[in-house]
Amino acid sequence: MSSAGALALPSTSWRTRSALPGFGLSLGFTIFYLSTVVLIPLAALIIRPWELGLSGFVAEVTAPRVLAALKLSFGAAAVGAVLNTVFGLIVAWVLVRYRFPGKRLVDALVDLPFALPTAVAGIALSALYAPNGWLGAPLMWLGVKAAYTPLGVVIALTFIGLPFVVRTLQPVLNDLSRDHEEAAATLGASRLQTFRRVVFPALLPALITGSALAFARAVGEYGSVIFIAGNLPLRSEIAPLLIIIKLEEFDYAGAASVGVVMLGVSFLILLILNGLQALMAKRR
Amino acid sequence: MTDATMTEFALPRPRAATADHPVARALLTATAMFFIALFLLLPLITVFAQALKNGVSTALAAIVEPDALSAVKMTLIAAGIAVPLNVVFGLAASWAISKFDFRGKSFLITLIDLPFSVSPVISGLVYVLLFGMMGWFGPWLREHDIKIIFAIPGIVLATMFVTFPFVARELIPLMSDQGRDEEEAATSLGASGLQTFRRVTLPNIKWGLLYGVLLCNARAMGEFGAVSVVSGHIRGQTNTMPLHIEVLYNDYQFVAAFAVASLLALLALVTLTVKTFLEWHYADEIAAVHKH
Amino acid sequence: MSLVVESVAKRFDRFPALKGVSFSAPKGCFLALLGPSGSGKTTLLRILGGLEFAEAGRVKFEDGDWLALPARERRAGFVFQQYALFRHMTVAKNIAFGLEVRGRRHRPPRGEISRRVEELLSLVQLDGLGKRYPSQLSGGQRQRVALARALAIEPRMLLLDEPFGALDAKVRKELRMWLRHIHDKTGITTVFVTHDQEEAMELADLVAILNQGSIEQIGSPAEIRRSPASYFVADFIDSPIRPSAEQVVPFPETRAARH
Numbered sequence: 001m002s003s004a005g006a007l008a009l010p011s012t013s014w015r016t017r018s019a020l021p022g023f024g025l026s027l028g029f030t031i032f033y034l035s036t037v038v039l040i041p042l043a044a045l046i047i048r049p050w051e052l053g054l055s056g057f058v059a060e061v062t063a064p065r066v067l068a069a070l071k072l073s074f075g076a077a078a079v080g081a082v083l084n085t086v087f088g089l090i091v092a093w094v095l096v097r098y099r100f101p102g103k104r105l106v107d108a109l110v111d112l113p114f115a116l117p118t119a120v121a122g123i124a125l126s127a128l129y130a131p132n133g134w135l136g137a138p139l140m141w142l143g144v145k146a147a148y149t150p151l152g153v154v155i156a157l158t159f160i161g162l163p164f165v166v167r168t169l170q171p172v173l174n175d176l177s178r179d180h181e182e183a184a185a186t187l188g189a190s191r192l193q194t195f196r197r198v199v200f201p202a203l204l205p206a207l208i209t210g211s212a213l214a215f216a217r218a219v220g221e222y223g224s225v226i227f228i229a230g231n232l233p234l235r236s237e238i239a240p241l242l243i244i245i246k247l248e249e250f251d252y253a254g255a256a257s258v259g260v261v262m263l264g265v266s267f268l269i270l271l272i273l274n275g276l277q278a279l280m281a282k283r284r
Numbered sequence: 285m286t287d288a289t290m291t292e293f294a295l296p297r298p299r300a301a302t303a304d305h306p307v308a309r310a311l312l313t314a315t316a317m318f319f320i321a322l323f324l325l326l327p328l329i330t331v332f333a334q335a336l337k338n339g340v341s342t343a344l345a346a347i348v349e350p351d352a353l354s355a356v357k358m359t360l361i362a363a364g365i366a367v368p369l370n371v372v373f374g375l376a377a378s379w380a381i382s383k384f385d386f387r388g389k390s391f392l393i394t395l396i397d398l399p400f401s402v403s404p405v406i407s408g409l410v411y412v413l414l415f416g417m418m419g420w421f422g423p424w425l426r427e428h429d430i431k432i433i434f435a436i437p438g439i440v441l442a443t444m445f446v447t448f449p450f451v452a453r454e455l456i457p458l459m460s461d462q463g464r465d466e467e468e469a470a471t472s473l474g475a476s477g478l479q480t481f482r483r484v485t486l487p488n489i490k491w492g493l494l495y496g497v498l499l500c501n502a503r504a505m506g507e508f509g510a511v512s513v514v515s516g517h518i519r520g521q522t523n524t525m526p527l528h529i530e531v532l533y534n535d536y537q538f539v540a541a542f543a544v545a546s547l548l549a550l551l552a553l554v555t556l557t558v559k560t561f562l563e564w565h566y567a568d569e570i571a572a573v574h575k576h
Numbered sequence: 577m578s579l580v581v582e583s584v585a586k587r588f589d590r591f592p593a594l595k596g597v598s599f600s601a602p603k604g605c606f607l608a609l610l611g612p613s614g615s616g617k618t619t620l621l622r623i624l625g626g627l628e629f630a631e632a633g634r635v636k637f638e639d640g641d642w643l644a645l646p647a648r649e650r651r652a653g654f655v656f657q658q659y660a661l662f663r664h665m666t667v668a669k670n671i672a673f674g675l676e677v678r679g680r681r682h683r684p685p686r687g688e689i690s691r692r693v694e695e696l697l698s699l700v701q702l703d704g705l706g707k708r709y710p711s712q713l714s715g716g717q718r719q720r721v722a723l724a725r726a727l728a729i730e731p732r733m734l735l736l737d738e739p740f741g742a743l744d745a746k747v748r749k750e751l752r753m754w755l756r757h758i759h760d761k762t763g764i765t766t767v768f769v770t771h772d773q774e775e776a777m778e779l780a781d782l783v784a785i786l787n788q789g790s791i792e793q794i795g796s797p798a799e800i801r802r803s804p805a806s807y808f809v810a811d812f813i814d815s816p817i818r819p820s821a822e823q824v825v826p827f828p829e830t831r832a833a834r835h
Contacts, residue, residue, distance in 0.1 A: 014386055014387040014388075015384065015385060015386035015387065016384070016385040016386070018383070018384050018385070018464075019468055019471055019472070020383050020384070020464060020467050020468065020471060020477075020480070021471070021476075021477035021480075022379060022380075022383075022477045022481070023380060023383075023384045023386075025376075026375075026376040026377070026379040026380040027376075027380040027384075027386070029372075029373070029376040030373065030376050030377040030380050030381075030392070031392075033369075033373045033376075034373075034377075034392075034395060034396065037441070037444050037445055037448055038395070038398055038399055038445065038448060039395070040414070041410035041411055041413070041414055041445070042398070042402075042410055044410055044413040044414050044419070044420060045406065045409065045410045045413055048413050087315070087316070087319045090312055090315050090316050090319070091316040091319060091320065093312060093316075094312050094313050094316040094317075095316070097304070098309060098312075098313060100313060104560070106316075106317070106320060107560075108556050108557070108559075108560040109320060109324050109325065109556075110320070110324070111556055111559065112324045112328060112552065112556065113324070114499075114502075115502050115506075115552040115553075115555045115556050115559075116327075116328070116506070116548075116549060116552040117505070117506025117507070117508060117525075117526050117545075117548045117552065118404075118506065118508045118509065118526070119506070119508040119526035119527075119529050119530055119545070119548075120331060120506070120526070120529065120545040120548050120549055120552075121327060122508075123331075123529060123533050123541055123542065123545060124327040124328070124330040124331045124334075124542075124545070125327055126533075127330055127334055127538070127542075128326060128327060128330050134326070134330070135322075135326070158323060159323050159324070159327065162323060162324070177658070177660065178302050179656045179658060179660035180660045180662060181301070181302040182301050182302055182625075182627050182647070182654070182656070182660070183654065183656055183660040183662075183725075184662075184673070184677075185301035185302065185626070185627070185647040185648045186301070186625055186626070186627070186647055186648070186650070186652055186653065186654040186726075186735075187648075187653075187673055187674030187677065187725065187726075187728075187729055188648045188649070188651065188674050188677055188678060188729055189648060189673070189674075189677040190648065190677070191304055191305060191308070193677045194302075197662075197673070197677070198662055201662075201664040201665075202663065202664060204664075216401050219403070220402065220403020220404060220405065220406065220509075221403070221404075221509075222403065222404050222405050222508065222509035222512070223404070223508035223509050223512075223526065227530075227533065240403050240404070240405035240406075240509065241405075243405050243406070243409055243513075244405060244512070244513060247409065247412055247416075247513065250417070250418060252412070252413060252416065252418050252419070255409055255412075256409065256413060259403075259405075259406045259409055262403060262406065263402065263403075263406065266401060267401070270401065280664075300627075300629070301626060301627050301646070301647035301648070
């Protein structure tokens, strides 16, 4: 903009010059806001546990109650993600490939877990699966106790994760050209063979992404779980609840330790899945 | 040899090469519907059914009761501050990222998405670690008699954190797709930065922006975990609607809990309706890919 | 006559894509369906491949009712315009696909399959590229993989949808002669769709010119050049010869069936 700039030699600056205004202001505000709201607070989380020292940190996160809570949060999230992978694939397939009355309504309903506040979902699921609830009573009759057990945790985490798988698959399924399926048919493949050998491999990366997103969300989920979980220490107590309990005991370092482990393991899993995906994408 | 006018055979219509067997189709549809009914529809119905169990007037009474009203007010304050701030941030971030080239751009995008992969409880926890009684700034805040945790600022901060990426993440792909030709044209025609933004950029992104605001607001009003950590659950003072629901539910006031919950469920339904409407009518003007 | 098409008609919604098309072609013939876009040529090809269904009409092939067979039982090698190669499979896997999905009783043993794949790879001059993925190939190479994949099932009929449409002019010319060569070697009845009159006239034994869902003329390139049956045909093949008055049937009923 200034005439001096026009005379300057071509620089190896970290940014390309542009005729548009507002770069400094917009990027400056972005970085300032990002730092205050997200980065500095997260730094506080990562630094806090180390006031216990390494051995203190390890002792903290390997305490039986903490281990049990972490196991439940990650285990139930994994089971929920697997359920969502199977049923999410079916739901996405039906919504993309078939026509039936009320399809748009069903399609809109898939987003409910995104839109419904978690506390509302939590008390609804809890009432539904309580021993005297609409679904809890028949389940009790079958000898299955859902509410206030790990099974209840799985149910809540399945609810929360469904849209991730469906919404990740839908666009991919939509873009999948019919040519490939037609080619398979002209080559003599049955529908099942076509699905297994042609369609499924093409969907696999999106399926893994969707499951990973559902899993990541489920690991940290709190609101929809605590009402139905019963929160018995060592049995149905999830890791996020343990953080709150430790905070109430003013054990900041302990709470931060659990938080750091949750974050770390989540990132590790996402990193592995990303790597897996990159590996698959290489072939395309 | 033959001609078009000769007898036309009515042919039976075989199944298309890419169509599923009718039985498979029926089974898959039934499975999908059953799963959706069980996991999505039934919980939604439960909320309203439980709220209206003892009649409309009981439900209404639970909503207009002072503690409930104060919770509504608290929720509106939190969303009313967090959403506009995140809109400003979203606009600034997407302007910088989509209209300029600079090093570290993709890293910046990753950082913006960060709050999505953080547990809501941790989102609250980080502020307690900063501003809580035993947090980094705790002693200083106490000396100056400023309350952040267990008070409105904490609730607003926690809400800001969890809703942080919504607007930016909607606008960045949208504005990147649109490129910078139009803005450059406006600049060459003598428009100022603000004019360019208001008259060229904003009209192009208005539906995407509305979409982002909608999702941001839904999450802001419904956030529970993060707010729960920083609020202190002081009835009539620092309880938002989701927190009020928890208090009522734990007090065995089920009908009242579900009555307040049905307000939030209605908000969710309105959000979904508007969202679906926007997706139908302005699909091209909202970012092409939606991963929440 | 080995391929007999009788009054095949097809609509999309209200729009008639094929208005009762009839013609026949001898065994081992190389037939081009030539016409502008929207003339119904691709629809006809997809009907022959079992990917689209005629509402009226009959197709006989080698004395059997061709339309009664579902796509996967026709053994019609179909080469798609955009090739439709399976992206997640290697070239060799793509070619072997049609053999590997056969029922156990009809499936050749593993060694036989890989031998056939090698054979086909060398037929389409891609020796040594079996382990590549489609994304690692050029357009012309992909085209040849698609052809090898279609040939692997020992097709009774070979169907090609704009086989050279996505290629640049030079590769086009090369592949054109090569396709003719493969046809002469295998002797499979081949139908290909094109909008390029030069390509059709140079390559085919028999050219059917379609316009708005009807066949304007069918005949050998020489016949069509000598006496175009309608102004449309004359225009389309850039012929200086105008059709003689008695040859021209009022539009759109213009049709000449031969053989």
